[in-house]
Amino acid sequence: MAKLFDRSSFFHLASPQLLHKLLILATAWNRFMRLPSSLHFLILSFFLFLPVGAQQVEWKMKEYRGNKYVPLSQVKEFYNLTSMTQSGREIILKNSQLTLKFQAGGQEVFMNDVKFIFSNAIVALGTYHMSVTDLLKVIDPVLRPTKIAGAKAFDTVVIDPGHGGKDAGAINSLGTEAAYNLKVSLLLREELVKRGFKVVMTRSSDVFLTLQERVKLANKYRNAIFVSIHFNSAGSRRARGIETFTLSPEGVAHYGRSLKESDFLKKPGNKQDSANIALATAIHWTSLKRLNSSSLKLTVHDRGIRRARFSVLTGVQHPAILIEGGFLSHPKEKYLINTSTYQRTLAKAVGDGIFLYRQATLGKNPKKK
Numbered sequence: 231m232a233k234l235f236d237r238s239s240f241f242h243l244a245s246p247q248l249l250h251k252l253l254i255l256a257t258a259w260n261r262f263m264r265l266p267s268s269l270h271f272l273i274l275s276f277f278l279f280l281p282v283g284a285q286q287v288e289w290k291m292k293e294y295r296g297n298k299y300v301p302l303s304q305v306k307e308f309y310n311l312t313s314m315t316q317s318g319r320e321i322i323l324k325n326s327q328l329t330l331k332f333q334a335g336g337q338e339v340f341m342n343d344v345k346f347i348f349s350n351a352i353v354a355l356g357t358y359h360m361s362v363t364d365l366l367k368v369i370d371p372v373l374r375p376t377k378i379a380g381a382k383a384f385d386t387v388v389i390d391p392g393h394g395g396k397d398a399g400a401i402n403s404l405g406t407e408a409a410y411n412l413k414v415s416l417l418l419r420e421e422l423v424k425r426g427f428k429v430v431m432t433r434s435s436d437v438f439l440t441l442q443e444r445v446k447l448a449n450k451y452r453n454a455i456f457v458s459i460h461f462n463s464a465g466s467r468r469a470r471g472i473e474t475f476t477l478s479p480e481g482v483a484h485y486g487r488s489l490k491e492s493d494f495l496k497k498p499g500n501k502q503d504s505a506n507i508a509l510a511t512a513i514h515w516t517s518l519k520r521l522n523s524s525s526l527k528l529t530v531h532d533r534g535i536r537r538a539r540f541s542v543l544t545g546v547q548h549p550a551i552l553i554e555g556g557f558l559s560h561p562k563e564k565y566l567i568n569t570s571t572y573q574r575t576l577a578k579a580v581g582d583g584i585f586l587y588r589q590a591t592l593g594k595n596p597k598k599k
Contacts, residue, residue: 284308284374291362292355299359302332302352309373321358328373334358338534341372344515345534349482367479371504372511378504381549381591386428386454387584388447390542391415392552393460395438400463402558404568407461408436414555415459417577425585430454445545455509455587456550457580458542461567463559470560471531472521474514475552476506477544478537485536497544505549505591510535512590513551513583520579521572528566530556549587553580 287308291298302321306314312325316334323330331340337348346368350361360369371378391411393399399407412433419429430451432444439447448456462469475485477499483489499506514535521530533554543550555576556567566572 285310292359294353294355294359297350298362299350299353299355300362300365302358302360305330305360305365305369309369321352330369332358332360339364339368341369341511344511344518345532347485347534347536349479349537363479363482367503368507371508375508375587375590378508378591381505381508382453384453384455384548384588386430386451387422388430388432388451388454388456388546388548389415389418389422390432390444390448390456390458392458394433394436397438400461400558402463402564404558404564407463407558410461410555410558410567410573411459412436414573414577414580417574418457418459418580421577421581422584425581427584441541442545444542448542448546448548448550451548454548455584456542456546456548457513457584458540458550458552459580460552460554462554462557464557465559467559467561470557470563471533472514472517472556473533473554474510474517474535475538475540475543475554476510476535477503477550478539479503482537484539493539497539498547499544499550501547502549506543506551507535508590509549509583509587510551512587513553513580516582516586517553517555517576517579520575520582526571526575528572 285308287304289300289304291300293299302323303314305311306323309323309328310325311323311328311330313323315322319334319336321332321334323332329340329342332352333339334352334354337351339346339348339352348361348364348368350364353359375381391408391414393406393408393411395408397408399411401407412435415431416434419431422429430447432447433439444458448454462473477497478484478493480496480500481489481494483493514532518530518532520526521528538552540552543552556563556572558564558567
């Protein structure tokens with residue numbers, strides 16, 4: 231049998247394990263009910279696909295252009311999905327709670343309408359296959375967050391407002407990225423303190439910090455996660471929406487460029503690959519849901535969860551993500567970003583995502599606060 235997962239990865243339904251899960255769920259429910267009622271729908275919706283069960287499978291791996299691949303049919307079997315259909319280039323795997331949408335020859339994948347950019351395209355090798363890298367580094371951590379080895383208990387959030395001081399970041403007629411980053415980060419700090427988290431800011435005023443200084447500060451704290459707040463800009467005025475970045479796994483390029491020899495070097499942040507993608511999923515999903523809520527009457531585009539080799543992601547030893555909260559270069563989106571409503575909503579959304587990440591991985595740490 232080709233082993234992708236240790237036997238400890240598989241769910242067993244013996245009575246002691248079932249009772250343990252029920253205890254975890256009861257603890258989570260008590261905490262859930264203490265939240266504002268406005269969050270209840272978001273959290274219940276998110277847990278429609280976190281976590282799922284799994285079956286033992288004899289994986290039939292194939293090699294293609296230096297990478298290992300497994301059939302989508304076996305992905306369906308492993309995660310207890312009930313159907314696999316194809317319409318044109320779109321391949322859909324689903325059950326009553328989970329829908330996975332793939333594009334033959336493409337890297338864009340949707341899990342319950344959350345967009346991910348895979349490291350490798352879906353390829354036809356007799357039947358359609360996905361890379362083992364994407365199975366282990368995206369699909370499994372998102373669908374089974376309680377199995378993430380690096381998802382330990384945390385009580386501290388390091389917030390990193392990007393740029394600052396002599397580094398203004400992106401600039402438009404309304405303001406600077408550095409200023410927007412700081413405004414949202416300070417609002418996020420308020421949200422997290424209300425929820426009982428300890429918060430560390432890499433900067434709380436308009437000062438300049440090197441990337442290395444940010445990383446060094448973040449790594450001083452134990453039991454922490456790292457969230458870097460940014461806004462985007464592009465040469466095309468049509469570019470819009472939010473995107474969330476995690477560190478590229480070993481052997482995966484920075485988005486938008488070809489693979490380099492240095493991409494095969496393991497970085498400190500790669501120890502948290504699975505936790506990184508789970509954290510990114512939670513924050514990206516809640517950001518889309520809050521910003522696109524009917525009450526705000528906004529339409530925020532989903533640019534997906536992507537891989538990058540930003541310095542703050544490569545060096546931080548905690549679960550870490552970088553979110554781009556919109557485009558300062560877009561003729562309409564820049565005005566949204568300039569409003570206090572958008573800034574506060576984004577901050578609340580990131581706070582929701584951090585809470586969801588902690589709850590989704592709760593099965594690993596039932597005693598965490």
